[in-house]
Amino acid sequence: MSIFLNHESVVLVQGITGREGLSHATRMRAYGTKVPGGVTPGKGGQSVDGFAVFDTVREAKAKTNANTSIIFVPPPFAADAILEAADAGIELVICITEGVPVHDTLKVVAALPPSVRLIGPNCPGLVSPGQALVGIMPAHIFAEGNVGVISRSGTLTYEIVDLLTRAGIGQSTCVGIGGDPIIGTVFVDCLQAFANDPQTHAVVLVGEIGGTDEEDAAALIAAGKFQKAVVAFIGGRSAPEGKRMGHAGAIVSGSSGTAQAKVAAFEKIGVPVADSPAQIPALVRPLVHQPARV
Amino acid sequence: MRLLEYQGKELFAKAGIPVPSGHVASSVAEAVQIMRDNPAPSVVKAQVLIGGRGKAGGIKFCSSAADVEEPARAILGMRIANSQNPEGEIAKRIWIEQRLDIAKEMYLSITVDRASKRPIVVASATGGMDIEEVAHSNPEAIVKQTIDPSKGYWPYIGRRIAKNAGIPLAVMSQFAVVLGKLYDLFFDVGAMLVEINPLAITKDGRLIASDAKVELDDNALLRHPEFESWKTAVEDDPLKSRAVKAGLGENNYVGLSGNVGIIGNGAGLVMATLDAIKASGGEPANFLDVGGGAKADLMRDAVNIVTANPRVKSLFINIFGGITRGDEVAKGLVAALEGGDWRKDKLVIRLTGTNEREGRALLEKNGITAVDTMNEGARRAVAAANA
Numbered sequence: 001m002s003i004f005l006n007h008e009s010v011v012l013v014q015g016i017t018g019r020e021g022l023s024h025a026t027r028m029r030a031y032g033t034k035v036p037g038g039v040t041p042g043k044g045g046q047s048v049d050g051f052a053v054f055d056t057v058r059e060a061k062a063k064t065n066a067n068t069s070i071i072f073v074p075p076p077f078a079a080d081a082i083l084e085a086a087d088a089g090i091e092l093v094i095c096i097t098e099g100v101p102v103h104d105t106l107k108v109v110a111a112l113p114p115s116v117r118l119i120g121p122n123c124p125g126l127v128s129p130g131q132a133l134v135g136i137m138p139a140h141i142f143a144e145g146n147v148g149v150i151s152r153s154g155t156l157t158y159e160i161v162d163l164l165t166r167a168g169i170g171q172s173t174c175v176g177i178g179g180d181p182i183i184g185t186v187f188v189d190c191l192q193a194f195a196n197d198p199q200t201h202a203v204v205l206v207g208e209i210g211g212t213d214e215e216d217a218a219a220l221i222a223a224g225k226f227q228k229a230v231v232a233f234i235g236g237r238s239a240p241e242g243k244r245m246g247h248a249g250a251i252v253s254g255s256s257g258t259a260q261a262k263v264a265a266f267e268k269i270g271v272p273v274a275d276s277p278a279q280i281p282a283l284v285r286p287l288v289h290q291p292a293r294v
Numbered sequence: 295m296r297l298l299e300y301q302g303k304e305l306f307a308k309a310g311i312p313v314p315s316g317h318v319a320s321s322v323a324e325a326v327q328i329m330r331d332n333p334a335p336s337v338v339k340a341q342v343l344i345g346g347r348g349k350a351g352g353i354k355f356c357s358s359a360a361d362v363e364e365p366a367r368a369i370l371g372m373r374i375a376n377s378q379n380p381e382g383e384i385a386k387r388i389w390i391e392q393r394l395d396i397a398k399e400m401y402l403s404i405t406v407d408r409a410s411k412r413p414i415v416v417a418s419a420t421g422g423m424d425i426e427e428v429a430h431s432n433p434e435a436i437v438k439q440t441i442d443p444s445k446g447y448w449p450y451i452g453r454r455i456a457k458n459a460g461i462p463l464a465v466m467s468q469f470a471v472v473l474g475k476l477y478d479l480f481f482d483v484g485a486m487l488v489e490i491n492p493l494a495i496t497k498d499g500r501l502i503a504s505d506a507k508v509e510l511d512d513n514a515l516l517r518h519p520e521f522e523s524w525k526t527a528v529e530d531d532p533l534k535s536r537a538v539k540a541g542l543g544e545n546n547y548v549g550l551s552g553n554v555g556i557i558g559n560g561a562g563l564v565m566a567t568l569d570a571i572k573a574s575g576g577e578p579a580n581f582l583d584v585g586g587g588a589k590a591d592l593m594r595d596a597v598n599i600v601t602a603n604p605r606v607k608s609l610f611i612n613i614f615g616g617i618t619r620g621d622e623v624a625k626g627l628v629a630a631l632e633g634g635d636w637r638k639d640k641l642v643i644r645l646t647g648t649n650e651r652e653g654r655a656l657l658e659k660n661g662i663t664a665v666d667t668m669n670e671g672a673r674r675a676v677a678a679a680n681a
Contacts, residue, residue, distance in 0.1 A: 075513060098586075099543075101514035102406055103484050109411045110444045124616070136586070138616045138647055153562020154586070155614045158647065159668065162614070179561060181486075182411050208562055211408040235565040238572040239581075240378070240550065276570060278669050 002128035002173040003193040009132050012060050013038030014081045015072035031133040036064040057088040068092040070134050079104035086116040095120035105182040118184025124154035124176035145170015146288045150190040151206035160277050167281035172200040187217040191226045202229040202287035209236035210257045218265035229287040232266045233274045234259045295510045298341040300389040302506030309479040312502045316391025325366035328390050329359040335393040338365040340385035346376040399492030404480045412440040419460040422492035447477040468501045484514025512544050540595035552577025553679045555600035555609040559618045567612045576676030579606045587617040593626025601636050610675035611643040620645050620653025628660050640678050644671040
């Protein structure tokens with residue numbers, strides 16, 4: 001098992017003929033992900049590097065039976081691409097695009113039917129090691145195993161996954177939920193999915209300053225709705241108040257959303273919070289019962 | 295992008311939200327001319343983004359061309375600071391507006407609520423001061439109401455908010471109209487925040503936006519070329535300007551107060567790097583995220599920008615390559631070292647991931663040994679800064 005993504009997932013790439021879209025489609029296919037093709041309006045009927053190109057998602061879904069779509073279109077067109085995928089009956093939509101206007105995401109989220117899961121925007125995607133990779137993460141750092149990873153960051157996730165894998169701790173599914181203020185899938189959604197995944201023994205939650213997603217996750221755990229072990233890390237402990245740092249999401253203002261508030265929320269309910277990524281493997285090791293399968 | 299008061303009020307006026315009539319000046323002579331043309335009791339307000347300008351003496355009064363000189367001279371060029379930002383900000387402009395006869399000050403804003411993923415209205419019959427202080431000391435005085443963007447705003451929502459917030463019934467309908475205009479403006483300009491504090495009730499019963507705070511979504515600016523000219527007015531950190539010129543985003547460079555320069559790829563990793571510097575007893579001089587897939591040119595520019603800060607005593611580059619390639623990073627770093635007089639012993643680089651081997655080999659050839667972990671790099675960079 002795993003969450004959201006498995007070996008049966010069939011993936012379309014929206015923006016398949018773009019530089020990023022094509023290069024990542026190729027990398028995903030090399031990993032073993034089923035990627036029959038993708039969509040670029042006006043270029044339907046072509047074939048690039050063995051990927052079938054379609055004009056619309058509806059057409060692509062009918063021909064390939066895809067259930068997942070990954071979006072590499074430029075920011076002004078991302079909202080439209082997400083809604084096109086949802087309208088065509090795609091169940092899992094991953095929006096990699098960075099720089100999507102927040103109001104676009106606001107409108108998309110309000111319009112999405114509950115049957116569609118959106119991950120991102122501004123995210124690195126997700127991977128269920130040994131089964132499928134849908135995103136831009138470097139494939140070689142992952143190993144199959146029993147730890148779920150959820151993170152608001154990209155490269156920091158790589159850092160942590162790399163440490164886990166080197167320590168012999170494999171992963172069930174790693175989800176980069178994205179750094180924007182409004183995102184389709186938050187920590188709580190991922191925890192609820194991991195709760196029902198027998199492969200996942202424990203979860204590493206990588207949060208950062210800004211918003212209250214981490215506090216909401218802590219409240220879910222405190223309410224007994226997620227009973228597996230969790231290890232947390234919060235980035236941005238040294239960030240000064242009122243400064244935005246890169247991620248549109250990572251801004252501290254007032255007392256809510258500070259690293260201190262998030263660390264306190266987890267520590268209060270007995271969830272260990274690592275001081276640095278390097279501490280995470282030692283905190284996780286006692287919680288998993290099987291070694292990684294590389 | 296955060297806007298100055300006078301820019302926010304320009305947007306308010308266009309949106310049909312009542313504002314006091316006023317003019318912006320950047321010299322004493324302009325201020326005198328404004329008062330000559332509009333002789334009336336007026337307020338002279340420093341145009342800065344930092345909070346607490348009133349306490350710092352950035353708001354003064356005048357009533358004629360004769361008595362505007364003194365406040366204008368005092369405020370123009372004034373450095374306004376607060377406890378969160380002791381370095382502060384210099385007031386380059388003043389806004390001179392008609393003084394209002396105010397009966398009551400209230401609070402009204404719309405922002406993006408992450409938890410509900412909707413716009414949220416925050417209103418209070420108590421305004422004119424730090425709303426976070428009100429929220430802390432008297433939470434019942436604040437009403438929060440999310441709005442479903444697919445249904446939109448209707449005046450009944452505004453009347454209900456007014457009623458719940460204890461806003462005087464005499465202005466209830468006016469309030470609902472102002473909120474409707476603020477809601478339209480919020481979407482029209484792609485705002486992260488539109489705030490009126492205080493929203494004044496004048497003695498003759500009119501609602502007027504006495505202040506304006508607007509923060510635009512940087513991602514939405516591509517749809518709003520009309521705000522391009524305001525960009526330079528609000529950005530005055532020269533290193534940040536250089537970072538933007540090099541092709542980085544507005545939030546990819548943040549100046550800080552320490553002496554260890556930081557460059558990394560990915561905001562989360564860079565933030566964790568700052569934390570690691572702190573944990574090693576050091577102080578970061580900046581946050582610089584080169585983003586994903588940085589090429590050699592961008593790396594070179596990034597090194598030059600960070601080391602142009604005279605406070606920087608050592609530099610820590612922390613790269614975990616995914617779509618960023620190690621050889622490109624190394625190439626950029628070598629180019630920066632060739633062009634400048636930066637000492638190699640003050641430089642610490644951690645390079646892992648895609649094309650790590652090629653990158654490290656190129657660095658070795660130039661006499662630089664990359665470290666293996668983030669924590670080791672942080673320790674060495676702090677030691678080098680303090681050596």
